[in-house]
Amino acid sequence: MRPDALTIEIRARTYWEAIDLGLVLVQAYWRNLYAAWFVVMLPVVFLVLALAYLTDNNWYWVFLPLLWLKPLYDRILLHVMSRAVFGEVDSWRDVLRAMPGLLRQSGLFRALTWGRFTLRRSFMLPVWQLEGIPKQTRNQRFHALKGRGAIWLIIVCVAFEVILFIGMLGLLFMMLPPELAPSDTNDLLYDFVFVGMPFWFKLACGLIFLLTVGIIEPFYVAAGFTLYLNRRTELEGWDIELGFRTLAARLEAQQVAS
Numbered sequence: 001m002r003p004d005a006l007t008i009e010i011r012a013r014t015y016w017e018a019i020d021l022g023l024v025l026v027q028a029y030w031r032n033l034y035a036a037w038f039v040v041m042l043p044v045v046f047l048v049l050a051l052a053y054l055t056d057n058n059w060y061w062v063f064l065p066l067l068w069l070k071p072l073y074d075r076i077l078l079h080v081m082s083r084a085v086f087g088e089v090d091s092w093r094d095v096l097r098a099m100p101g102l103l104r105q106s107g108l109f110r111a112l113t114w115g116r117f118t119l120r121r122s123f124m125l126p127v128w129q130l131e132g133i134p135k136q137t138r139n140q141r142f143h144a145l146k147g148r149g150a151i152w153l154i155i156v157c158v159a160f161e162v163i164l165f166i167g168m169l170g171l172l173f174m175m176l177p178p179e180l181a182p183s184d185t186n187d188l189l190y191d192f193v194f195v196g197m198p199f200w201f202k203l204a205c206g207l208i209f210l211l212t213v214g215i216i217e218p219f220y221v222a223a224g225f226t227l228y229l230n231r232r233t234e235l236e237g238w239d240i241e242l243g244f245r246t247l248a249a250r251l252e253a254q255q256v257a258s
Contacts, residue, residue, distance in 0.1 A: 008025075008085055011233070013233075015148060015230075018229070021226040023219055023223065025222045036076050037076060040076050041210070041214070063206055066210065071121065072108060072112070074217065077222070079129070082129075106125075122221050122224020126224075127228070144235070145228070145231050148227075153227065157217075160216055164215065164216065
């Protein structure tokens with residue numbers, strides 16, 4: 001990774017400044033991020049909806065893969081973002097061509113099994129996917145980087161995800177005709193879990209969940225990536241290195257001019 005090739009300003013930041021930089025990255029490259037996101041995620045969604053239709057009695061269990069496969073979607077987002085900060089903006093076709101390598105070489109199996117509940121997931125992902133260091137030294141690398149701010153990041157993102165999902169679900173209930181709306185919350189929970197709601201309602205809940213994840217997850221991955229870049233800047237002095245390179249270039253220019 002060459003710090004001088006980065007298109008973002010390299011300087012030491014606080015955790016919250018680094019997280020804010022991640023939000024700026026999503027705003028700058030949202031078209032490419034969401035195009036790659038939905039190209040990979042929509043086939044999974046269609047499969048899940050088909051299973052939900054076929055297993056009507058236990059439909060809510062079928063939506064668990066959408067949640068569990070977040071590490072897969074995260075790798076797609078990081079691939080686009082990590083190349084964009086070096087000035088190489090990938091299309092969704094480029095992402096599909098890169099998929100085999102992402103599936104084999106980014107620690108996906110670990111992320112989907114015993115590493116699924118790691119609270120520093122978005123911070124550790126660049127180490128797995130971008131550095132390509134041997135397994136023997138990977139734990140030492142994680143310990144050196146420490147992942148400061150990553151736990152607060154996932155707490156904030158989960159909170160926003162829950163709030164957004166509940167808010168959209170409440171909006172859906174407000175739009176229901178009186179004859180379809182439940183009389184109280186207890187009736188709603190009982191019907192929702194045990195008796196079964198109409199399939200269109202289940203479909204709407206699934207799409208709301210998809211929209212919620214689609215809105216929050218790119219920000220989560222981007223902020224984890226910028227926390228990682230910020231930590232490397234602190235440890236390796238990228239800002240100082242770039243300062244010396246700029247100074248050397250000015251001196252060389254002055255010597256040529258004289």
